[in-house]
Amino acid sequence: MEVEKGKTAKYLREKLGGIPEQAKERLKEFNQQKKKITEALKDGELTVKQLSEKLEMPSHEVMYNLSSLVKYGQVLVGDIDDMDEYFTYKLNK
Amino acid sequence: MENTIKNITYDALVIGGGIAGGEAALNLAVTGFKVLLVEKDLSVGGKMIMLSKVFPTLDCSACITTPKISEISRHPNITIFTGTEVGNIRKVSDTEFVAKVTKKPRYVHVADCTSCQLCEQACPVSVSDEYQYGLVGRKAAFIPFSIASPKAAAIDIDNCTLCGACEKVCPTNCIDFTMVPETMNLHVRTVILATGFDLIDPKKMPRYGYGTFKNVLTAMQMERQLAPTRPFNTILRPGDGKMPDKLAYVLCAGSRDATVGNPICSQICCMYSIKQAQLLMGALPMADVTIYYINIRSFGKGFEEFYQQAKGMGVNFVKGKIGRITEKENGNLTLRYEDINTGKLMEADHDMVVLSTGVVPPKGIDGLFEGETLYMDQFNFVKQSDPLANPSKTSIDGVFVAGTATGPMDIPDSILSAGSASSEAISYLIQHV
Known part of the structure; x- marks a missing residue:
């Protein structure tokens, strides 16, 4: 069967009968965490610990998601605090 | 899924695209033999390409690996299959093996x-x-x-x-979700096993808290943090993003430890930990780095000097065996250990702990051959049938072994071993025309 170039994802989606449930769940979870973090950063720069307290999210989860958002270019690393311990993070507007 | 069976012929099949497999493939190729290099991962380069620097010279690992990989990738006598697994290999005559390999779809041309x-x-x-x-x-x-x-x-x-x-x-329309796995029957005259090693899963040692305590890392995670293509902007604790200032290394984490089924020394952990400690002293000038060890095995060329250099830089060496790690509320870690020199139980606090995890053999190598037995040694690495006279020969005539598939060794020894394997394979090919 000839499948049009650039539309092959649709072909596989139809062949598999939809999107795998697990992939859908992971995307949903990431989007929720991304939204929470980016919303919180709208008010200004925050450290991982401050974000963790504000969002009531475990600090390792904040760190992981924040680092991923830095990698994807949505968040930037700011300055380090006076104690040279924690960096702040800000939105890449 | 659909499958297509193709029959392809090469002089040599090299299994594993790490530094040993790459070196062996290149040696065969420059001698004029057609080589197929099969790698299960999406990239060749193995573990070495992921390292920050190498010991004891502190040369940039990527700077050494990439020209070599480039040479391998461009050589007209070498074909590389990445994302490909070898199912089984049959010896069909004195001069021919048939290997069934499956190339997983990458969904990208x-x-x-x-x-x-x-x-x-x-x-x-x-x-x-x-x-x-x-x-x-x-x-x-x-x-x-x-x-x-x-x-x-x-x-x-x-x-x-x-x-x-x-x-x-995609500007070139190279993404293609219609791709399916491809199965091929490869007809080859010789096989080189360069299947490398795995690192022990630190979760097998719950006393170290890896996975539970977020500031306990493996040395490979620290290696990535020290590399130029690091995950964070500097060295940070994954638990909360704090820049650490009191780091500890736990040597022999899953090696020289019969309780986790790995009683042998991994040969590389002492030196890679000392290397990382030196790099950390550069990256975090104010940090204290302590290495907890049983014995420092600095046996290679320049290793002892490298160890002494670390001491001179201020790395703290403690002869102590870690019994347990516990976590404090602020994410810091308490190491409870036996001071081997005094026999006393001691405790020390650190804000990040790195486990120097041991080398273990990869699974499934012994089952690769059908109708022939590939002998493994007592630790499940590929057995060298004559380690002194023919260090690359295995129990199957025409099958050779390179690098850490035979047991733990460092990068220079892996390359030497690959040289030996390729020489023996070339000699075998010339004798079995």
Whole structure:
């Protein structure tokens, strides 16, 4: 069967009968965490610990998601605090 | 899924595209033999390409690996299959093996991919990046790492939501979800096993708290943090993003330890830990680094001087065996250990702990051959049938072994071993025309 170039994802989606449930769940979870973090950063720069307290999210989860958002270019690393311990993070507007 | 069976002929099949496999393939190729190099991962380069620097010279690992990989990738006598697994190998005559290999779909036509990363930017999915050892996320449409070879995108189909965003932005239309696994019967005259090693799963030793305590890392995770293509902007605790200032290394974490089934010395942990400690002293000038060890085995050329250099730089060496690690509320870690010199039980606090995890053999190598027995040694590495006279010969005539597939060794020894394996394979090919 000839499948049009650039539309092959649709072909596989139809062949598999939809999107795998697990992939859908992971995307949903990431989007929720991304939204929470980016919303919180709208008010200004925050450290991982401050974000963790504000969002009531475990600090390792904040760190992981924040680092991923830095990698994807949505968040930037700011300055380090006076104690040279924690960096702040800000939105890449 | 559909399969297509192809019959292809080569002089040599090299299994494993790490530094040993690559070196062996290159030696065979420059001698005029046609080689197929099969790598299960999406990139060749093995573990070495992921390292920051090498010991004891502190040369940049990527700077050594990439020219070599480039030479391997461009050699006209070498064909590379990445994302490919060897199912089984049959010896059909004195001079021929048939290997059944399956190439998993990458969903990207490598030759057409310009590695522009537009697909990565468009992909909405984020999952744990195995090439950064889980410290950060990656997209489902992704280039494995910046110096990957081939440097081309791949689709992680298990996590892909098939939204088609990557296809829409791809300027060369190289993304293709119609790809299916390809099965091939390879007819080869000799086989070189360069299957490398695994690192022990630190969760097998719950006393160290890896996985539970977020500031306990493996040395490979620290290696990524020290590399130029690091996951964070500097060395940070994965638990809360704090820049650490009191780090500890736990040597022999899963090696020289019969309780986890790995009683042998991994040979590389002492030196890679000392290397990392020196690099940390540079990256975090105010930090204290302590190495907890049973014995420092600095047996190679320049190793003892490298160890003394670390001491001179201020790395603290404690002859102590760690019994247990516990976590404090602020994420700091308390190490309870036996001071081997005094016999006393001691405790010390650190804000980050690195486990120097031991080398273990990869699974499934002994089952590769059908109708022939590949002997393994007592620790499940490939047995050398004559370690002194023919260190690369295995129990099967025409099958040779290179690098850490025979047991733990460092990079120079892996390259030497690959040289030996390729020499023996060349000699075998000449004798069995």
